[in-house]
Amino acid sequence: MSELVRLERRESVAIVTLDRPERMNALSWATVQRLGEIGRELTEDPRVRVAIVTGAGDKAFCAGADLKERQGMSRSQVREMLGAYRSELAWLETSDFVSCAAVNGVALGGGLELALTCDLRIAAPLATFGLPETGLGIIPGAGGTQRIARLIGESRALDLVLTGRRIDSSEALTLGLVNRVALSADQLLESALKWLEPVAEGAPIAQRSALSAVRAARRLAFEQGLDFERAAYERCLDSADRDEALLALSEKRKPRFQGK
Numbered sequence: 518m519s520e521l522v523r524l525e526r527r528e529s530v531a532i533v534t535l536d537r538p539e540r541m542n543a544l545s546w547a548t549v550q551r552l553g554e555i556g557r558e559l560t561e562d563p564r565v566r567v568a569i570v571t572g573a574g575d576k577a578f579c580a581g582a583d584l585k586e587r588q589g590m591s592r593s594q595v596r597e598m599l600g601a602y603r604s605e606l607a608w609l610e611t612s613d614f615v616s617c618a619a620v621n622g623v624a625l626g627g628g629l630e631l632a633l634t635c636d637l638r639i640a641a642p643l644a645t646f647g648l649p650e651t652g653l654g655i656i657p658g659a660g661g662t663q664r665i666a667r668l669i670g671e672s673r674a675l676d677l678v679l680t681g682r683r684i685d686s687s688e689a690l691t692l693g694l695v696n697r698v699a700l701s702a703d704q705l706l707e708s709a710l711k712w713l714e715p716v717a718e719g720a721p722i723a724q725r726s727a728l729s730a731v732r733a734a735r736r737l738a739f740e741q742g743l744d745f746e747r748a749a750y751e752r753c754l755d756s757a758d759r760d761e762a763l764l765a766l767s768e769k770r771k772p773r774f775q776g777k
Protein backbone atom coordinates (compact mmCIF):
# COMPACT_ATOMS: atom_id res chain seq x y z
CA MET A 518 0.00 0.00 0.00
CA SER A 519 1.20 3.51 -0.81
CA GLU A 520 2.49 5.54 2.09
CA LEU A 521 0.27 8.51 1.00
CA VAL A 522 2.88 11.04 2.10
CA ARG A 523 6.63 10.40 2.32
CA LEU A 524 8.96 12.17 4.70
CA GLU A 525 12.65 12.50 3.90
CA ARG A 526 15.22 14.33 6.00
CA ARG A 527 18.29 16.08 4.61
CA GLU A 528 20.02 17.54 7.64
CA SER A 529 17.91 20.53 8.72
CA VAL A 530 15.56 20.24 5.72
CA ALA A 531 12.48 18.01 5.67
CA ILE A 532 11.03 17.00 2.32
CA VAL A 533 7.37 16.05 2.46
CA THR A 534 6.12 14.35 -0.71
CA LEU A 535 2.45 13.70 -1.45
CA ASP A 536 2.63 10.22 -2.91
CA ARG A 537 -0.57 9.25 -4.68
CA PRO A 538 0.39 9.99 -8.29
CA GLU A 539 -2.37 7.69 -9.60
CA ARG A 540 -4.87 10.10 -8.04
CA MET A 541 -2.90 13.21 -8.92
CA ASN A 542 -1.81 13.41 -5.25
CA ALA A 543 -5.35 14.38 -4.28
CA LEU A 544 -6.12 15.06 -0.62
CA SER A 545 -8.06 12.13 0.81
CA TRP A 546 -9.06 12.04 4.49
CA ALA A 547 -6.14 9.71 5.26
CA THR A 548 -3.70 11.91 3.35
CA VAL A 549 -4.69 14.98 5.36
CA GLN A 550 -4.37 12.99 8.60
CA ARG A 551 -0.93 11.79 7.53
CA LEU A 552 0.13 15.37 6.75
CA GLY A 553 -0.97 16.34 10.26
CA GLU A 554 1.01 13.47 11.75
CA ILE A 555 4.13 14.53 9.84
CA GLY A 556 3.58 18.12 10.95
CA ARG A 557 3.47 17.06 14.61
CA GLU A 558 6.66 15.04 14.19
CA LEU A 559 8.52 17.92 12.53
CA THR A 560 7.22 20.57 14.91
CA GLU A 561 8.60 18.66 17.87
CA ASP A 562 12.07 18.47 16.32
CA PRO A 563 14.10 21.67 16.87
CA ARG A 564 16.63 20.60 14.22
CA VAL A 565 14.13 21.24 11.43
CA ARG A 566 14.71 24.63 9.77
CA VAL A 567 12.90 24.19 6.45
CA ALA A 568 10.07 21.92 5.25
CA ILE A 569 9.51 21.55 1.52
CA VAL A 570 6.17 20.12 0.37
CA THR A 571 6.04 18.61 -3.11
CA GLY A 572 4.20 15.96 -5.14
CA ALA A 573 5.31 12.61 -6.54
CA GLY A 574 5.42 12.18 -10.31
CA ASP A 575 5.66 14.79 -13.02
CA LYS A 576 1.98 15.65 -13.48
CA ALA A 577 0.58 16.88 -10.20
CA PHE A 578 1.59 18.74 -7.12
CA CYS A 579 -1.94 18.10 -5.85
CA ALA A 580 -5.28 18.03 -7.71
CA GLY A 581 -7.17 19.15 -4.60
CA ALA A 582 -9.79 17.25 -2.69
CA ASP A 583 -10.04 13.56 -3.57
CA LEU A 584 -13.19 13.87 -5.64
CA LYS A 585 -13.70 10.09 -5.82
CA GLU A 586 -13.70 9.86 -2.05
CA ARG A 587 -15.81 13.02 -1.81
CA GLN A 588 -18.60 11.41 -3.85
CA GLY A 589 -19.13 8.87 -1.11
CA MET A 590 -19.00 11.36 1.77
CA SER A 591 -22.01 12.65 3.69
CA ARG A 592 -22.39 16.39 4.24
CA SER A 593 -21.26 16.01 7.85
CA GLN A 594 -18.15 14.12 6.73
CA VAL A 595 -17.37 16.98 4.36
CA ARG A 596 -17.75 19.42 7.28
CA GLU A 597 -15.34 17.29 9.28
CA MET A 598 -12.92 17.35 6.36
CA LEU A 599 -13.00 21.17 6.27
CA GLY A 600 -12.08 21.16 9.97
CA ALA A 601 -9.28 18.71 9.29
CA TYR A 602 -7.77 20.90 6.57
CA ARG A 603 -7.57 23.68 9.13
CA SER A 604 -6.26 21.68 12.08
CA GLU A 605 -3.95 19.23 10.25
CA LEU A 606 -2.28 21.73 7.90
CA ALA A 607 -1.88 24.68 10.31
CA TRP A 608 1.69 23.66 11.17
CA LEU A 609 2.78 24.83 7.74
CA GLU A 610 2.27 28.42 8.82
CA THR A 611 2.65 28.28 12.59
CA SER A 612 5.72 26.14 13.30
CA ASP A 613 9.19 27.55 13.98
CA PHE A 614 10.53 26.47 10.59
CA VAL A 615 9.88 27.86 7.12
CA SER A 616 7.55 25.90 4.85
CA CYS A 617 7.82 26.00 1.08
CA ALA A 618 5.67 24.39 -1.61
CA ALA A 619 7.67 23.07 -4.56
CA VAL A 620 4.89 22.91 -7.14
CA ASN A 621 5.87 20.25 -9.66
CA GLY A 622 2.61 20.05 -11.67
CA VAL A 623 -1.06 20.96 -11.31
CA ALA A 624 -2.00 22.73 -8.09
CA LEU A 625 -5.78 22.85 -8.22
CA GLY A 626 -8.38 23.61 -5.58
CA GLY A 627 -7.20 22.23 -2.25
CA GLY A 628 -3.81 21.63 -3.90
CA LEU A 629 -3.34 25.35 -4.47
CA GLU A 630 -4.74 26.00 -1.01
CA LEU A 631 -2.09 23.67 0.42
CA ALA A 632 0.59 25.65 -1.43
CA LEU A 633 -0.94 28.89 -0.13
CA THR A 634 -0.69 27.62 3.45
CA CYS A 635 3.08 27.38 3.03
CA ASP A 636 5.27 30.42 3.71
CA LEU A 637 6.89 30.32 0.26
CA ARG A 638 6.33 28.80 -3.19
CA ILE A 639 8.55 27.73 -6.07
CA ALA A 640 7.16 26.18 -9.26
CA ALA A 641 8.28 24.02 -12.16
CA PRO A 642 7.96 25.81 -15.52
CA LEU A 643 4.96 23.72 -16.61
CA ALA A 644 3.10 23.86 -13.29
CA THR A 645 -0.47 25.14 -13.47
CA PHE A 646 -2.61 26.75 -10.80
CA GLY A 647 -6.31 27.23 -10.29
CA LEU A 648 -9.21 27.38 -7.88
CA PRO A 649 -11.99 25.63 -9.83
CA GLU A 650 -14.35 25.24 -6.85
CA THR A 651 -17.07 27.70 -7.90
CA GLY A 652 -17.46 25.65 -11.08
CA LEU A 653 -18.19 22.66 -8.84
CA GLY A 654 -20.86 24.53 -6.88
CA ILE A 655 -18.66 25.19 -3.85
CA ILE A 656 -15.92 27.62 -2.83
CA PRO A 657 -12.32 27.05 -1.71
CA GLY A 658 -12.73 25.61 1.78
CA ALA A 659 -9.19 25.13 3.07
CA GLY A 660 -8.50 28.80 3.76
CA GLY A 661 -7.95 29.60 0.09
CA THR A 662 -10.18 32.68 -0.16
CA GLN A 663 -8.49 34.32 2.80
CA ARG A 664 -4.91 33.42 1.98
CA ILE A 665 -5.04 34.24 -1.72
CA ALA A 666 -6.63 37.65 -1.08
CA ARG A 667 -3.93 38.50 1.46
CA LEU A 668 -1.17 37.21 -0.80
CA ILE A 669 -2.04 38.75 -4.17
CA GLY A 670 -4.76 41.30 -3.32
CA GLU A 671 -8.55 41.19 -3.46
CA SER A 672 -9.03 42.04 -7.13
CA ARG A 673 -6.58 39.45 -8.45
CA ALA A 674 -7.92 36.90 -5.98
CA LEU A 675 -11.49 37.50 -7.17
CA ASP A 676 -10.39 36.93 -10.77
CA LEU A 677 -9.05 33.48 -9.93
CA VAL A 678 -11.75 32.47 -7.41
CA LEU A 679 -14.77 33.60 -9.47
CA THR A 680 -13.62 32.50 -12.92
CA GLY A 681 -11.88 29.34 -11.76
CA ARG A 682 -9.48 29.81 -14.67
CA ARG A 683 -6.18 28.02 -14.74
CA ILE A 684 -2.95 29.96 -14.98
CA ASP A 685 0.58 28.93 -15.89
CA SER A 686 3.71 29.44 -13.84
CA SER A 687 4.75 32.66 -15.55
CA GLU A 688 1.38 34.28 -14.76
CA ALA A 689 1.60 32.89 -11.22
CA LEU A 690 4.99 34.58 -10.90
CA THR A 691 3.66 37.89 -12.26
CA LEU A 692 0.74 37.78 -9.82
CA GLY A 693 3.05 37.01 -6.90
CA LEU A 694 1.35 33.68 -6.34
CA VAL A 695 4.76 32.00 -6.48
CA ASN A 696 8.10 33.47 -5.44
CA ARG A 697 10.09 31.92 -8.25
CA VAL A 698 10.07 29.46 -11.14
CA ALA A 699 12.79 26.81 -11.49
CA LEU A 700 14.58 26.42 -14.83
CA SER A 701 13.23 22.88 -15.32
CA ALA A 702 11.06 20.35 -13.51
CA ASP A 703 14.17 18.22 -12.90
CA GLN A 704 15.82 21.10 -11.09
CA LEU A 705 12.81 22.04 -8.95
CA LEU A 706 13.86 20.42 -5.69
CA GLU A 707 17.52 21.35 -6.05
CA SER A 708 16.52 24.94 -6.86
CA ALA A 709 14.35 25.05 -3.74
CA LEU A 710 17.18 23.67 -1.60
CA LYS A 711 19.72 26.11 -3.04
CA TRP A 712 17.32 29.05 -2.65
CA LEU A 713 16.59 28.19 0.98
CA GLU A 714 20.18 27.41 1.96
CA PRO A 715 20.53 30.75 3.81
CA VAL A 716 17.44 29.83 5.80
CA ALA A 717 18.55 26.27 6.56
CA GLU A 718 22.03 27.42 7.60
CA GLY A 719 21.35 30.92 8.94
CA ALA A 720 21.28 32.14 12.54
CA PRO A 721 18.41 30.14 14.10
CA ILE A 722 17.13 32.82 16.49
CA ALA A 723 17.20 35.52 13.81
CA GLN A 724 15.49 33.23 11.31
CA ARG A 725 12.73 32.28 13.75
CA SER A 726 12.24 35.86 14.89
CA ALA A 727 12.05 37.16 11.33
CA LEU A 728 9.61 34.44 10.33
CA SER A 729 7.27 35.09 13.24
CA ALA A 730 7.43 38.87 12.76
CA VAL A 731 6.56 38.76 9.06
CA ARG A 732 3.82 36.19 9.66
CA ALA A 733 2.40 38.45 12.38
CA ALA A 734 1.85 41.23 9.81
CA ARG A 735 -1.09 39.24 8.52
CA ARG A 736 -3.05 39.24 11.74
CA LEU A 737 -1.91 42.29 13.71
CA ALA A 738 -2.82 45.96 13.36
CA PHE A 739 0.19 48.07 12.30
CA GLU A 740 1.11 49.53 15.70
CA GLN A 741 0.81 46.11 17.33
CA GLY A 742 2.93 44.71 14.51
CA LEU A 743 5.67 47.24 15.27
CA ASP A 744 5.58 46.16 18.93
CA PHE A 745 5.80 42.53 17.84
CA GLU A 746 8.80 43.31 15.64
CA ARG A 747 10.50 45.13 18.51
CA ALA A 748 10.06 42.15 20.84
CA ALA A 749 11.38 39.83 18.14
CA TYR A 750 14.42 42.09 17.64
CA GLU A 751 15.12 41.96 21.38
CA ARG A 752 15.50 38.17 21.19
CA CYS A 753 18.21 38.63 18.53
CA LEU A 754 19.94 41.45 20.37
CA ASP A 755 20.39 39.21 23.39
CA SER A 756 21.77 36.30 21.37
CA ALA A 757 25.37 35.09 21.21
CA ASP A 758 24.88 34.56 17.46
CA ARG A 759 24.47 38.30 16.99
CA ASP A 760 27.83 38.93 18.71
CA GLU A 761 29.41 36.12 16.69
CA ALA A 762 28.13 37.66 13.42
CA LEU A 763 29.73 41.02 14.25
CA LEU A 764 32.98 39.35 15.27
CA ALA A 765 33.06 37.21 12.12
CA LEU A 766 32.51 40.32 10.01
CA SER A 767 35.49 42.07 11.61
CA GLU A 768 37.63 38.93 11.24
CA LYS A 769 36.53 38.52 7.60
CA ARG A 770 35.27 34.95 8.07
CA LYS A 771 31.94 33.12 7.93
CA PRO A 772 30.02 33.20 11.23
CA ARG A 773 29.52 29.98 13.17
CA PHE A 774 25.98 30.15 14.50
CA GLN A 775 24.94 28.05 17.47
CA GLY A 776 21.35 29.08 17.97
CA LYS A 777 22.16 30.77 21.27
Ligand code: COA
Pocket residue numbers: 539540541543576577580581582583584585586623625626627649650653
Ligand atom coordinates in the same frame (compact mmCIF):
# COMPACT_ATOMS: atom_id res chain seq x y z
N1 COA B 1 -9.48 13.41 -6.92
C1 COA B 1 -9.40 12.09 -7.19
N2 COA B 1 -8.88 11.61 -8.33
C2 COA B 1 -8.40 12.51 -9.21
C3 COA B 1 -8.45 13.89 -8.98
C4 COA B 1 -9.03 14.34 -7.77
N3 COA B 1 -9.09 15.63 -7.45
N4 COA B 1 -7.92 14.53 -10.06
C5 COA B 1 -7.54 13.55 -10.90
N5 COA B 1 -7.84 12.35 -10.41
C6 COA B 1 -7.63 11.03 -11.02
C7 COA B 1 -8.51 10.85 -12.24
O1 COA B 1 -9.81 10.46 -11.87
C8 COA B 1 -7.76 9.79 -13.00
O2 COA B 1 -7.96 8.51 -12.44
P1 COA B 1 -8.82 7.38 -13.27
O3 COA B 1 -8.11 7.21 -14.56
O4 COA B 1 -8.73 6.20 -12.36
O5 COA B 1 -10.19 7.95 -13.39
C9 COA B 1 -6.30 10.14 -12.69
O6 COA B 1 -6.31 10.96 -11.52
C10 COA B 1 -5.67 10.95 -13.80
O7 COA B 1 -6.51 12.04 -14.10
P2 COA B 1 -6.87 12.49 -15.59
O8 COA B 1 -8.03 13.44 -15.53
O9 COA B 1 -7.05 11.28 -16.46
O10 COA B 1 -5.51 13.22 -16.00
P3 COA B 1 -5.33 14.53 -16.85
O11 COA B 1 -3.86 14.72 -16.96
O12 COA B 1 -6.11 14.47 -18.11
O13 COA B 1 -5.95 15.72 -15.96
C11 COA B 1 -6.34 17.02 -13.97
C12 COA B 1 -5.44 15.99 -14.68
C13 COA B 1 -5.82 17.16 -12.54
C14 COA B 1 -6.23 18.35 -14.68
C15 COA B 1 -7.80 16.55 -13.99
O14 COA B 1 -7.84 15.22 -13.51
C16 COA B 1 -8.71 17.39 -13.14
O15 COA B 1 -9.15 18.45 -13.56
N6 COA B 1 -9.02 16.90 -11.93
C17 COA B 1 -9.94 17.55 -11.03
C18 COA B 1 -9.22 18.67 -10.30
C19 COA B 1 -10.16 19.51 -9.49
O16 COA B 1 -11.17 20.00 -9.97
N7 COA B 1 -9.78 19.73 -8.23
C20 COA B 1 -10.47 20.62 -7.36
C21 COA B 1 -11.36 19.90 -6.45
S1 COA B 1 -12.26 21.06 -5.47
